[in-house]
Amino acid sequence: MDATTFDWRAFLTRWSEEWAGARDDLAALSADDAGLRRRRWLGDAPAAEADIAAMEARIGCAMPPSYREFLRVSNGWQHAGGFVWRLAGTHEAHWHEDASGLGEDFDEFWGEEDNPEEVRAQVGLWSRALQLDVASDATYVLLDPEDTGPDGEWAVRVWASWLDQDPRWYASFAEFMVAMHQEFHSLEADRDRPESTAAFVNETTRTQDAAVAKARTAALRGRHEEAIPLLVEARQYGRPHAAELLQQIGRLGGRHSDSEQQPHPDDPRFLTELLPLDAADLLNSGRGTDSWRFADSERFPGTAQAAADIWRESKEGTYRYAPGGAFGEAVDEAREQARWGDTDAAWRTLRAAIALWEPLGPGHIAPVGLLADPLLAPVLTPARRLELLATPRGGETGPAPDPAGDQDPHGLSWLARPGELSAGQSSPCDFRMVLVEGITPDALPALLGSSPGAPLAPPLRRWDVSRHHRPRQRTFSGYDDKALLSVGRAGTDWSFGFDESASTAFSMQRFITPAPAASVHGLAIVVWSQWRLDTPVFHLSAARNGTLLYAFTVRDAVPEHSSGSLPAELTPTALGFDMPGTAARVAATARALEAITERYGVSLPRRALTEGRLHSFESASWIRPPGPGETYMTITIG
Template sequence: MDEKTFDWQQFLTRWSEEWADARARSVDLTEDDLEDRQRRWLGAAPATDADIGRMEARLGCEMPPSYREFLRVSDGWRHAGGFVWMLAGTREADWHEDASGLGETFDEFWGEEDSPEEIRAQVGLWSRALQLDVQSDATYVLLDPEDVGPDGEWAVRVWASWRASDPERYPSFADFMVAMHQEFHQLEAGRDGEQDAATFANGTTRAQDAAVARARVAALGGRHEEAAGLLREAERYGRPRASELLQQLGRLDGPYRVGGRPPHPSDPCFLTELLPLHAADLLGSRRPVDGLRFADADSFPETARAAVDILREMSAGTFRYRPGGAFGEAVDEAREAARWGDTDAAWRILRAAVPVWEPLGPDHIAPVGLLADPVLAPVLTAERRLELLATPRGGEQGPAPAHVGDQDPGGLSWLVRDGGLRPGHSSPSGFRMVLVEGATPDELPVLLGSSPDTALAPPLRRWDISGHHRPGRRTFSSYDDKALLSVGRAGADWSFGLEESPSSFSADRFVSPAQAASAGGGRAVVVWTEWSRPAPLFHVSAARGGTPLYAFTVRDGAVEDVSGTVPAELTPAALGFDTPDMTAHETAAARALDAIADGYGVGLPRLALTEGRLHSFESVSWTRPPAPGEKYLTITMG
């Protein structure tokens, strides 16, 4: 805000007239309010320079610029927002001097050593501040003489005893008054639905509603930052539609504010977009979706049945976003790619279809329902969400944004880099995987399932896999080593199954699943890694058509066993496994995975494995049955 060009007379006159019009039919006004309504003015007579001079002499300092200019138009103000009923002029403003007795409590909290600098700066506020509230709803308005901007403006801090937060800061008195004018608008807009409340419409509301309409066009044209700026201001004025549109931008551009107004079944977007997102918010906060009023047929007879189905699907993680039309066809195609791990292909499909997306109604500006689809939501990384917002759609035109590149690194060696399967961690995670040629991912349970009727689970997050396949499991055997494999495509004519953090590798009992996996006639490769210090382990075994080809195991720089003819590029010596050092072992493991990726033309999808949802199944045991007379341990948990 530029206080030098801020027109106080125009601003305060407009505010007063809007207030008077909003009270046109009110019958419970005080005598002062009746007088203000009649004269259409919430202020007082202007303060003279002499009035301001006497005030400054009494207080011992010069007032900040915007407060001085305000006083020259009105020496005080009534109804500053909804909770300050009288604001001080030249005669009422005075030093607070901690008259409320709040200083000690606040200063102790603000002054803690680990408090941020901006929090510590508030220490002493209650003792030094100039108090401007004269009558209020337990609300303090404080001008801070030690929080001064380069323009000489003092910050205003507002605190109410009924708000569980620190004082809210405004850079200047002018900023505070604009915010209070907006608060007045918010409250009046909320009164519009009350019985006998006057319709709240004036120049300000019309200007902000026009800004909302411009924001919608800007958003559909890919100018989402422009749209967000317009909508944020309109929302501060309480304009209908602004929050709903801003929530959609926030879903994709963040930060999204959970806890907004719940959707209503009358909205055209309710079933496709809004209810699934609302359910996702509840599930994300670990609250149940059962019993939501949207499923009540008496209240919402037209949508309740569909709402019940959607809420059930959201709870089970099987919801599918179904927008319809050409964009809907692309969504189906993208989901098919994403559920087998190819999130890059899924995004390319969606990106190409965004320009043909059509809104379901005037308050729909983006396909936010994608974020409720459990398979497609992980595809939309932060960078991709921004690209979606910057893409013209819904019949609007504009320049296409630069494309975000693929997210998956390709190959296999990323698995043993720091943070591989656990982004942000400083070390790799152990895993075991099987790569199968000539079989689709949904055929892997036939080859490797723990029972003849083993089926793929619906796409799951990795932390939900164990609970889905083994709910309430209580018995564990040292010879029962069935893997829970997440599956997907690993390349042209290749599929993979992978389990993170498997049980410990047992060389004398291990049975490679490569033979069973290759029984269909293709090739299969098994890799097992462990990073326990000081003895990291790396195992590779391969088969074709059910016949073993080669295998080797290296532990802590020593080759434990080698069988078959290992390709020259995969021999432990060629890879550098002969050094008993963790760093050397990580380097050798990366070389081995690069050689496998190059030799077989395979790769694993990092985004799908780390952030997405994949199908999974329980495999055969990776250890042999106990030999006759051989002892083993079975544990049953109570």
Template sequence: MEIKHADWRNFLARWSEEWADAHGHVDELSPDDAAARRGRWLGADPATEADIAAMEDRLGRAIPPSYREFLRVSDGWRHAGAFVWKLAGSREAHWHDDAMGLGEDFDEFWGEEDNPEEVRAQVGLWSRALQLDVESDITFVLLDPEDVGPDGEWAVRVWASWRAADPERYPSFAAFMIAMHQEFHAHAPRRNGEDGPAFDNGTTRAQDAAVARARTAALSGRYEEAAALLAEAQKYGRPYAHELLNQISQLDGPRGRGVETPHPDNPRFLSEQLPLKAADLLDSGRPTEDWHYSDPAVFPDTARAAADIQRAVREGTYRYRPGGAFGEAVHEAREQARWGDTDAAWQVLRAAIPSWEPLGPGHIAPVGLLADPLLAPVLTAERRLELLRTPRGGESGPAPAPAGDRNPDGLSWLVLPGALRPWQSSVGDYRMILVEGVAPDELPALLGSSPSTQLSPPLRQWDVTRHHRPGQRVFSSYDDRALLSVGRAGPGWSFAFEQDPSARFDTARFVSPAPDASVGGGRAIVIWHERREGLPVFHVSAAERGTPTYAFTMRGGALEATAGAVPAELAPPTLGFDAPDADGQAAAAARALDAIARLHGVTVPRLALTEGRLRTFESLSWSRPPGPGETYTTISIGR
């Protein structure tokens, strides 16, 4: 919205009428406000050219254009927004001259060299600004004569001590007044029925129509158009504007952005809002005592359900359960994601998005997916945008270009910098076992550290050690049990994978778990790759039906050990392991990994291993016990 010269009278008249209609009880008003309500005018008589000239002569300079045009219509204003009760006319505007003594502290803070230029430009504001607030709730309205736009407008800066923030900037007085009109709407009394007239006028009806158009646009996949309409309507405090814009923000941006305070009256309270709030609390690291939704004294109807939701989110067992055909697809997608196949999970969700149905007028997207521990990682930034651009909820529109798969083919991606730690540039160490003919949930029975070994709930990588070994204080160099994340490795194969194993590969002590894993009749392949201390180690060992078939270990480009008939595709000289440098040896490891992938049709899911949650277990030791005369180290950490 803009205010042109001819618009001021209409704009201010509409504002005055809306204000008068919103204040139905005259006995609650001051005498001046009661008179303004009766006259349906918040302003004063127009300032004459002589009044403006006298003002400029008193100030020693010309005033900016939009303030001048305002004065020509009304020489002052009452209730500019919710916190400025009287705004200056030509006789009351004056230089602030740092009357409150705020300049020294503000200028010191604003003037720091590492501040952005726009912050440093505020230095001296309190000494040079023209003060327009006359009566307010400790709120200053300042016209800045040194912040001048190409149109000659001075910026307005508004500061209130209770906001604990820098002054808010508006590019002109007209822009400030538009924002204050919006603020008035956002804080206007919501009276209805016997308490007074409903707050219903041309502005509210226009903005409510904009919200309705935005909702249709959002459900048709035109979310940018919807966001622009909703951002404007939100400024006027229109129903559903904030709620709908919040859902767009949650999907169009970093995950977790825009988590709002749930309200029990919202139909999405238990199904989406509360789980998202619980996930936000978990990710923030704040204490669980901050969770007041399970207090029956505050929320008697939903406290038990809220406690269950919080516990499930904390334990990683929460499940998003929408209804209808989309709900069935969510269940199917979770089964795919449960064992790491995040690309297949997204393909299921993608196909079902058009069938999704909203729970009410304040609902435009299944943002509850972001609280599901298995499905939230599936929704990468590109996929969240695809969801927003997909028509749904009974609306139509063109289908968006599909976001690409995230899991690369082959296995060579494991040796790329940052492959296992996207937030770092280094190559991560790992060990894994690929097992044929065995489902992921059968691996603990074959490789578990005890006969009762069970799979954990889905865990993030950084939670695995804490879950399996809480409070561990004794560490032995011969205790080499792996903490393995499990999933599907391709048709007929499963994987068990450990990032950054605490143990180091020791050729003399290593005992391959491949024979135990293959005892059921299939094949098993163990891969261990580390790049510590400048000597890359790459080990492969295989077994079939419980019998070892081949193995080799490369250390620093040299063949350290070999056994059995190594397939020609994996022969170390053929792969280039004798390269003289670490980069050449890493390239050889990449070729070996891809050769294994081609030979057996296997892969491991990058997205699930780096950003998702997988079920885990503690394996048997990958090292033999110490022999006669052998020494080993045990470290105990005292309490």
């Protein structure tokens, strides 16, 4: 803030008028405050130049510019915000000299070597600062002569005993006073008022409410960057909807989300947007269900049952975002696409419908409830969230943003790239998969399930698949290898079952390819790629109408098995599996996956497999039963 152009007279007069206008109940005022209300002035008489000179002689240095200009208008101030009841004038300001006894503890903490420079610079504050608070609620207002800006302003640091944090920092006394004016407004906006008293409305509230309305319109037109500074300032004044609009922008990646608004049952967005988001946040935080206060029927009798249902559905991964209307229809379609792995198509569906979205009230600028839906939240990548923010909606118009584009790589060869399935892994990941032509993903359990009528689990995150299907498994057999297959669409008329956590190492002597069982309606392809042991293995087999067409297995560049008539481009030699070295084996695996893609037009959705949720089931064993005389081990834990 430029102290040379700051109009102290106008600012302090407006503040005094607003304070007096908010004090309707004279009987509740103290004698001093009643006098302030009658005078409609929170300050003292202006300080004479002689008073300022005498003060500076007593203090031993010139005062910073904005504090000197303040004194020329008012030699002291009452009710600076909500917790400082009087600020010092020329006769009351004095060096603090650690009179509070806080310096030793703070200096020890601030002076630690690993602290940033700005933290270490606070060492000695309590000894060197000029104290401006005269009467307060255990709050200190300190001018720091060693934190001086190029304009000669001293920084102000404010600390209260009831705040568990470092002192708040302001670049100048003028900036501090603006913040205290904002604090006054924020407290007045939250204060309960009897119906007989006038509403808290004045020039400042009207100006800030107009700014919120302007910001909301800009945000709905896709210009959220214009909205942010308007909303930040309005939030400081406690204006309605400013904080929640900022929160929605922040939720969608608009670089500002430092205030989290708790949902409130009176808000029309409570059940469709706020409560599900709060449930998702609580689940992701790992805190216990005891923190879920909204299911308390005594505190929230009207919505407690709905809250309990939302909590249960969120835990189970079955919660559905259902905004209704034309946009709601698109959400339903996108959800169906996402649950079978096609997150790119799901985003295209949502993107096409964003313009049709309608807000639920003046505090609503975006369908942030999408982020609470377990299937749709992974669809909204950071780039797509920003695209949503930049898309005009809610009846407003404007230019459409550049599309974020698809996220999934084409085909299958990405599976051979290190780190693609598990971030940070330096080698390709283990996986096995079944690609089946002519059926939908929900038909796979009937062909490959471990038991008749094996059900599909609700859509699960990759790390939840095992604990869902085998929550209490204690027995493990060397002749039992039932895969946990996540399922989805692998292209036009193709479905996949995918397992990245094979429970056993590949064994050619015991392996039974599930390709024939999966191929009763068309072609089926099985791939098993193993890298976690010293001897990498790659297996490929294909079947049609229950009959094996071809198969081969290569272990560490050595063909281990081959049968049927292999397509020319899928022979181990053509793929380069006969070349030694890890890099050559990785390249051969990538070529094999690329050749399968080109020959059959199949693809796997990386984002759904790594970040999303997919249905899954337990397959029949990929290992044959033990033969005569063969032994195996069964281990039971507990």
